[in-house]
Amino acid sequence: QVQLHESGPGLVKPSETLSLTCRMSAGSVSNYFWNWIRQPAGKGLEYVGRVSPNGDSNYNPSLRSRVTLSIDKSKNQISLRLDSVTAADTAVYYCVREKVGARYYFDYWGQGTLVTVSS
Amino acid sequence: EIVLTQSPATLSLSPGERATLFCRASQSVDNYLAWYQQKPGQAPRLLVYDASNRATGVPARFSGSGSGTDFTLTIYSLEPEDFAVYYCQQRRDWPGITFGPGTKVDF
Numbered sequence: 001q002v003q004l005h006e007s008g009p010g011l012v013k014p015s016e017t018l019s020l021t022c023r024m025s026a027g028s029v030s031n032y033f034w035n036w037i038r039q040p041a042g043k044g045l046e047y048v049g050r051v052s053p054n055g056d057s058n059y060n061p062s063l064r065s066r067v068t069l070s071i072d073k074s075k076n077q078i079s080l081r082l083d084s085v086t087a088a089d090t091a092v093y094y095c096v097r098e099k100v101g102a103r104y105y106f107d108y109w110g111q112g113t114l115v116t117v118s119s
Numbered sequence: 120e121i122v123l124t125q126s127p128a129t130l131s132l133s134p135g136e137r138a139t140l141f142c143r144a145s146q147s148v149d150n151y152l153a154w155y156q157q158k159p160g161q162a163p164r165l166l167v168y169d170a171s172n173r174a175t176g177v178p179a180r181f182s183g184s185g186s187g188t189d190f191t192l193t194i195y196s197l198e199p200e201d202f203a204v205y206y207c208q209q210r211r212d213w214p215g216i217t218f219g220p221g222t223k224v225d226f
Contacts, residue, residue: 045155045163045206047216058214061120094162102168104210105153107175109162 002026004110006095011116018082018115022095029053029071033098034078035106036069038091041114046091050098051078085117121145121212123219125205130224138194140222142207147187151211154183154192157221158203166205167192194224202226 008020022034036048049059051069059067068081082089093115097108122145132138142152150170155163165174167183170190180195194201207219 044220045208045218047214047218049214061215099165099168099174102172104151104213104216105165105168105208106155106163107165109164112162 002097002108004095004097004108006093006110006113008113008115010114011118012085012089013119014086014117015084018080018085018089018117020080020093020095020113020115022078022080022110023076024097028073029076029078030073032100033103034069034071035096035098036080037094037096037106037109038089039094039112040091048080048082048093050104087117089115090117091115120215121148121209121217123207123209123217125207125219125222127222128220130222131226132197132224133226134197134199136197138192138197138201138224140192140194140205140224142185142190142192142219144188144190144209144211148209148211150186151209152183152185152190153208153210154181155206155208156201156203157206163206197224 003025012018035050051057057069066083070079092112094112095110096106099105099107124143126141154167157163171183182193204221204223206221
C-alpha cells in the first residue's frame with residue numbers, strides 16, 4: 001500500500017513563505033503526476049496545482065501568482081512553495097497522487113499536514 | 120470557474136436505507152466528475168470517477184450517474200462505515216479543478 005507523507009513547518013508568519021515536502025513510501029515519484037489540495041478546518045477542498053514527472057507544473061488560477069510546485073528526483077520527493085501567505089492560507093495541505101490512467105482524479109492521499117498562518 | 124453545488128447539505132438516514140446525493144455544475148463538465156468520501160480526521164477517498172466508474176476496491180453499493188450538469192451518487196443500503204461527508208469534483212476546467220461544498224450523511 002502506497003503511503004504519502006507531508007512534512008514542513010506547522011506555523012508560518014504572515015507575508016512569509018510556506019514550504020512543504022511530500023515523500024512516497026515506495027516507488028519513484030518520477031512515475032506519477034502529483035497534486036496538492038488544501039482544506040481549511042471544517043471547510044471544503046481547494047485545488048492548488050499539479051507537477052508532472054518531467055517537472056512541468058500547472059496551478060489553480062486563483063493561486064498561480066504565489067505557488068510553485070517542483071519534483072526532486074534525487075530526493076524522491078515533491079515540494080510546494082506558497083509565497084506571501086495570509087491567514088486565508090491556513091489549512092490542512094494534502095499531497096495527492098493522480099490516478100494512473102485517469103488524469104486529474106486523485107486516488108492516493110497523504111494524511112495531510114496542518115499549516116497555520118499566524119504571527 | 121465552474122461552480123459545483125451539492126444537495127442536500129445534510130442527509131439524515133439509518134443503516135440499510137438508500138442515500139441519494141446530488142451535484143450540479145454551473146456549466147457542462149461532460150462526464151468529468153468524481154465523488155470522494157471523507158471521514159473525520161481522514162483524507163478523502165476516491166469513490167467514483169468519470170461520473171460512473173467505481174474506483175478500485177469501492178463496494179458495489181456505491182453508484183454514480185449523470186452527465187453534463189447534473190450528477191447523482193447513490194449508496195444502496197447504507198452501512199455504518201458510510202456515514203461521512205461526500206464531495207464531488209470536476210476536472211473539465213483543469214487546472215481550475217473545483218470541488219463541491221459537500222454533503223454530510225449522518226444518522
